Amino acid sequence: MTAAHAADYTWFDKRYPALGEAYCLTQVEGIDASELLRRFDALTGREVTGLDAVLAAWEAFEDGEDEEAEELFDADEERILVAVTELDGWALAVEPYGYLGSLNEVVPRLAEGTRLVSHFRNVNAVDHFHWWEQGTCRLDFEPLFSGERHGTDAEAPGTAELLTACGFELDGENGDLHTEAAFALAERLTDVRLGPDRLEAATFRLGYAPRP
Numbered sequence: 355m356t357a358a359h360a361a362d363y364t365w366f367d368k369r370y371p372a373l374g375e376a377y378c379l380t381q382v383e384g385i386d387a388s389e390l391l392r393r394f395d396a397l398t399g400r401e402v403t404g405l406d407a408v409l410a411a412w413e414a415f416e417d418g419e420d421e422e423a424e425e426l427f428d429a430d431e432e433r434i435l436v437a438v439t440e441l442d443g444w445a446l447a448v449e450p451y452g453y454l455g456s457l458n459e460v461v462p463r464l465a466e467g468t469r470l471v472s473h474f475r476n477v478n479a480v481d482h483f484h485w486w487e488q489g490t491c492r493l494d495f496e497p498l499f500s501g502e503r504h505g506t507d508a509e510a511p512g513t514a515e516l517l518t519a520c521g522f523e524l525d526g527e528n529g530d531l532h533t534e535a536a537f538a539l540a541e542r543l544t545d546v547r548l549g550p551d552r553l554e555a556a557t558f559r560l561g562y563a564p565r566p
Contacts, residue, residue, distance in 0.1 A: 358541035360521030360534035367533070369550045372409055373450060374533075378474040380447040380455030381544050382464055387438040387559045390445040393464045394454060396436055396561030397426045404554040405448065408437040411560055412450040423562055432565040437558040442546045446556075454563055456482045462489065471543050473497065473536040483536050485543055497532040500524055516542065 367374030382390055391398055399422050402411055414420045415435045427433060434454060438447045447455060454460050456474035464470055465486040475481035475497075485493040485505070493513070495503040500522040507513050514524055520542065521535035541547055 355542050356545060356547065358520065358538040358547070360531040360538050362541075363534040363537035363548075364531070365550060366537060370405065370409070373405075373448075376451040376476045378447075378449040378452045378455045378472065379537075379540070380449075380464060380470065380472040381444045381540065381546065382447075383444050383469040383544070385445050385468065387440055387445055390438050390447055390464070391436065391559065391561040391563075393466070394436055394447070394460075394561060394563040396563040397433070399423070399426065399560035399562060402437070402558050402560065404556065405437075405550075405558070406554060408448060408558050408560070409450055411435065411437070415562075416451075422560075426562060433562040434565050436561045436563050438561060439556040439558045441548075441552065441556065442544075444544055444546050446546070446548075448558070451476075454566075456484065457566065459566065461486060465489070469544075471540045473533075473540055475533055475536075481533065481536070483539065497522070497536045500532070500535075 402408060412435050415423055434449060434452045436447050436449050438445055453474055455472040461484050470486040472484045479498060481497045483495055483497055491505040492507040493503060493505040500517055501524045517524060520538040521531050523529060
């Protein structure tokens with residue numbers, strides 16, 4: 355387990371301000387990008403290099419200027435753009451302004467037979483963190499209110515210490531770095547360190563998942 359802390363992820367909001375407003379990141383161990391897109395029930399699209407390119411594709415999709423999307427499905431279908439890559443034995447899905455990896459009805463399907471770590475926030479600062487393993491929810495909480503937790507490990511020995519080490523404040527509402535602390539906790543659980551250099555070097559496969 356790494357020693358990641360919220361302070362290690364202050365770059366995220368600065369480097370990717372759109373994602374700093376609203377995002378969902380989902381990591382699933384031991385599967386490839388194609389399999390994760392299948393678990394999202396996503397239509398598979400093209401490859402792009404770098405998270406900046408993912409954001410550009412998302413903007414085109416939101417503006418109705420994504421020619422690939424027009425070819426893959428009808429305009430009246432409600433779908434969300436999901437971009438998936440592979441890092442250190444985990445498939446990583448990025449949803450700009452998305453939320454599928456945070457939904458209780460979707461997470462078990464994504465995590466089937468393996469481990470999943472996901473975290474999400476929206477423009478209203480509503481957020482969520484999931485840690486699932488072999489069909490069991492081990493930890494489920496809102497990073498802004500990390501003192502209120504659910505799952506088999508919610509009150510297990512060491513959980514509170516782990517969250518505190520990541521930068522969470524367990525008494526009352528968290529401060530300004532609760533989103534960064536979620537990134538740190540995800541790194542400690544997956545041993546996958548994210549950084550702008552890695553994210554810009556990564557090849558992402560785009561997908562278009564149905565909106566529930």
